[in-house]
Amino acid sequence: MKILVDRLCETPTPFEFEAGPDWWKDREVSAVEPYRMTAEASTRVGAARGMGSDLLVSGALAGAIEAECSRCGARYRHALRDDFRLVLEPAGDRVPGDPESARALERDGVWVSEELQTGWYRGSEIDLESFFAELVALALPIQPLCREDCAGLCSRCGIDLNKSACACAETKPNSPFAVLAALRGGRDEGEA
Ligand SMILES: [Zn+2]
Ligand SMILES: [Zn+2]
Incomplete structure (x- = not known):
C-alpha cells in the first residue's frame, strides 16, 4: 500500500489494500498464536494533506482471521473490524529512538508510534503495509471466544460442553455451590 506524498491534497485520496493468505506468510503477525492469518483482511484508507506538511491517514479495517477459542479450543473465524486515524509529521532530521523503528x-x-495514532514520514513515498500488519495485530482479541457464551471444556473429563453434558457438571468441586455444600456439610456434621 504505497502512497505518493506529493500527489496528496486536502481532499482525501482513497486507497484500498487487501491482504490474502499469501501476504500473511511473510508477516510476523502470522506467527502469533493462537491466531492463523488464513483469512483475508482489507483496509479502506483516505490519505490527505493536513495542517502544514502533516499527512492525515484515516480508514477502516475489515476482515477475518482464524482463531482458537480460549475456552473450548475450537478453531473459528473471528471477524476483525477497526477504525483508525493517523497523523504523520515530517520526520525532518529526527530518528526514532529504537533501531527497529529507525x-x-x-x-x-514511515514510522508509526505504538498506539498507531501518530508517526513520522520521510521522502516522497510511504508504504503502509507494516502499519496495516500492526493494525491487525492490535485488533486481535486478547481472549478469543468462538461465541460469547461458549461453555468450554469440562475441567475434569475434558468433554466439549458445547456439544454434550457430562456427569461431572453436577459435582464440580470448585463451583460456589459445591463450596457452600461442603461448608454446610461440615456444619451439619458439627451439629450432629
Ligand atoms: Zn469455544
Ligand atoms: Zn466432565
Whole structure:
C-alpha cells in the first residue's frame, strides 16, 4: 500500500489494500498464536494533506482471521473490524529512538508510534503495509471466544460442553455451590 506524498491534497485520496493468505506468510503477525492469518483482511484508507506538511491517514479495517477459542479450543473465524486515524509529521532530521523503528522509517518512509495514532514520514513515498500488519495485530482479541457464551471444556473429563453434558457438571468441586455444600456439610456434621 504505497502512497505518493506529493500527489496528496486536502481532499482525501482513497486507497484500498487487501491482504490474502499469501501476504500473511511473510508477516510476523502470522506467527502469533493462537491466531492463523488464513483469512483475508482489507483496509479502506483516505490519505490527505493536513495542517502544514502533516499527512492525515484515516480508514477502516475489515476482515477475518482464524482463531482458537480460549475456552473450548475450537478453531473459528473471528471477524476483525477497526477504525483508525493517523497523523504523520515530517520526520525532518529526527530518528526514532529504537533501531527497529529507525529501520522502518528508512525502509517504508514511515514510522508509526505504538498506539498507531501518530508517526513520522520521510521522502516522497510511504508504504503502509507494516502499519496495516500492526493494525491487525492490535485488533486481535486478547481472549478469543468462538461465541460469547461458549461453555468450554469440562475441567475434569475434558468433554466439549458445547456439544454434550457430562456427569461431572453436577459435582464440580470448585463451583460456589459445591463450596457452600461442603461448608454446610461440615456444619451439619458439627451439629450432629
Ligand atoms: Zn469455544
Ligand atoms: Zn466432565
